[in-house]
Amino acid sequence: MTASVFFGCTFIAFGPAIALFLFTIARDPLRVIFLIAGAFFWLCSLLLSSLVWFITVQISNKESSSQQKGLLIFGVVLSVLLQETCRFGYYKLLKKANEGLLMLSAEETMPISIRQLAYVSGLGFGFMSGAFSMVNILADSVGPGTIGIHGDSQHYFLSSAFMTMAIILLHMFWGVVFFDSCEKQHWWSLAVVVISHLLVSCLTFQNPQYVGSLVPTYIIVFLVGLWAFFCSGGSLRNLKLCLTCKDKDFLLANHRPR
């Protein structure tokens, strides 16, 4: 459409991610490294799933549209499963790396906790996933035209931006829940993560009924966000403490340089 749509959609899609990066990750180089490594692992999963996609499309019948649609569904499911597998792989790698880091470092405690790693890796996954979802669309939004000449819905850019924001937040929450359940060996919660990821991806097949796909997605974002909050040590009591600003004494007593 124009520069205003470009910037609007960029801010919508990447706003929370940028804010999180600026305030929580940018100052700590170790977190930045793990963020980028997380992004790389997501990229590996994408590479694998796109290889499989490429091969299956080549050998499929290009004329039959039902076959192509089936292939698309298969591709989405495969990609989700591969992403989660890579997340698991990254978890295993981080566990091993942590032991190594502990041996090398002078301090007695780990420089970065597994919970923080979970958050950072989830955000890394989210960044890369959001970039791949959105950059192509943003590039085309700069031009003077908007979608619709062939009858498609006009709200494509806006809904893509919101969807991308939801996906980035979801990846972050899933990262936290995933690592936590791997630590505690709660395999059922792992399955719920995978199922919710599949659910959100399959909801996008509702497009172009954007309401049908965005509203459930945001409900899922809220629910998984709550779950991640509780997994990472939050509780209603702490929330009330913060919101009513009775936390200063608490903070002073527990102040520790980060």
Place this chain on the structure above:
Amino acid sequence: MKSHWMCSNMVRCLGDGNTSLQKLATSIVFFFCLSDVSCNSVEQKIYVELNNTVPCVRLLNATHQIGCQSSISGDTGVIHVLESEEDLEWPLSKGPNPPYMVLLESSLFTRSIMMKMKNESNRVAGVAVVVPNTSPPEFSPHTTCPNENTGVYSDNYGPNLAHCNTTVWNPRGNGLSYEEFDFPVFSLKEDNETEFIKQCYLDHNRAVNGSAPQYPLCAMQLFSHMHAVTNTPTCMRRNDINFSINPEMVCDPLGDYNVWGSIRPYNDTVFGHKENESVVIAAARLDSRAFFWEVSTGAEGSVSGFVTLLAAAQALREVTHEAPPTRNILFAFFQGETFDYIGSSRMVYDMENGKFVIDLDNIHSVLEIGQVALHSGNNLFLHSDPVSRRNNTVNDVVREELFSSFFPNVSQPLPPSSLQRFLRAQPIPGIVLADHESAFNNRYYESFYDNAANLNLTYPSDLSPEEQLEFVTHTAESLTDVATVVARALYKQAGGDESRVNTIKADPKIVTQMLYGFLVSSNNSWFQAVMAPELKNILTCVHVLGYLGLHCFVFFCLLEPSPPEYYYLLANLTGAATNLTQSQCQKPDELPNESRQMYSYLWVQGIVPPNSTERDSFCVRASVRLTKAVSPAFELGEYASKDYSTWTESRWKFIKARIFLVASRDLEMLTLGVGVAVLFTSLLVTYFISTKADVLFSSTREPASAAY
């Protein structure tokens, strides 16, 4: 002064010259689409590219620029299909969503409408003209008095005849081709794309019940940014700025090659005056133009003339071998005559300065073939220059030339013709043969509609293309008669044997094949047979990488065939087939009787014999040459010259058109607003959370020290 040829723009030579980074990015995306994955690229959902468009480009001369220009990132406007001249109020004043892209039917493509839009050009983003398959009753975008300042008539020479004071040659001319528009003007064909555009307009842009149409609106974007500005001296000066190894050229002089051939060969290395040599020149012009770039065929304006002359040349071949006339006959085909006589002024200049095989004193007389196809009955008219005929010797020769009982009107000037440039140099007896007595019969002079239909060139509907090629149409027959008359007149004028004049007859089959090739389809078996194999699909451009720029022929107003086509035709029609092999044909000087200085040797494909698939190629030897047809103003460096043509054509990077929907400004601002709000909110929330993180996520740390 650069002496080699410039290519008019890179697009013609290299294909798509667009090198922007974004295109690189999308081409990377497209790379994945190439592997036949059904790629629904976002760009395809937004834009519909228009492929069959022809732009109007910018031309410059010593003092002005003409043609059309778009801004560098294209001009976008809301489409409005114009219904009548009164409807022009909507885009020009009443419409609420300027700027508008006005879509015109060809009946509305008139001077008054275009001038009104030119005056309100801040509300008009561009114009698209839908060109129908049938021609309007008359349309000529050229001026009423073609080439009035570079002909022979001026304040010093026949002042009462200058500037069309006595005869207006092109009364239907509206002069649109010579106006300057600062918005792009494109032409569209009447096909599915145009239907799609009109449907898009009807769906989105119509005002319902008097209220403004609702967003999103259907819009069009036209790219035709021209690099040259102001006039020729400015753009030639900018060409010479050498900032880098590969200098950016902004314009190129219009120019190409003239083709000439003669009955008796001349040594190509000996220039200047030839003693006791008297030559009759038979001239015709090759080119034509239209308002839009390169779409002109010039059926009546140029094709009729040069086809007649080619047929006459072929008719004279036999008789001049058996009974050579006393004087030589030189057939000259001039290129670039539309733009202030580029070809003929160059030949006259070369003759004056001893750079041509003969000079002006060797010329006995000139017979020029003008527009000859639209004659009713058998009426042809002879035009001569009354001023030079006041000289008795000239007059006598001219009267000799008159080969029928037609006497030209002695008070009427010459029509625009190459002969005028010869007369500018010195008084030479000359006649112009035409089908019009005063004003042109051609209703579509220098227009896109001057095509086969203008000549009534019709074929029976059940013929295959090969059969159409051979079918002798009425037009071909009448042009053959003209060619016969011309050939006989030339032979007599050259002092040939009187008794053999009546044996000279032009061949109607050749005439009809040439008309088919130039007006219907140039990809036919006869044209292929007379051309060389490797030049058949020449892009007329050889890119010399790096410094020297591009060597090629600038083809303006030509058909798809490359310029040497006339060269090959003349060679085949006047020359002789030889027994030389292909390698001998390329190096004939090694043979005792052959000489490259006297003849040209061309290896042509030949026809396919009935029982085989290999072509019967052979070597043609003909006294046919190409000479440069670039205005002397560029040789001399006088870019502001008043005597010679100074026309140049601007260069451009890419030309394209596309349509899409545009959203309202409000929606865009809303999107930006929401984005900024989301960003601020998330920054605030994140700051809040990160400062309170110890509290929020502390339930596993030191639970006992809760002071609560």
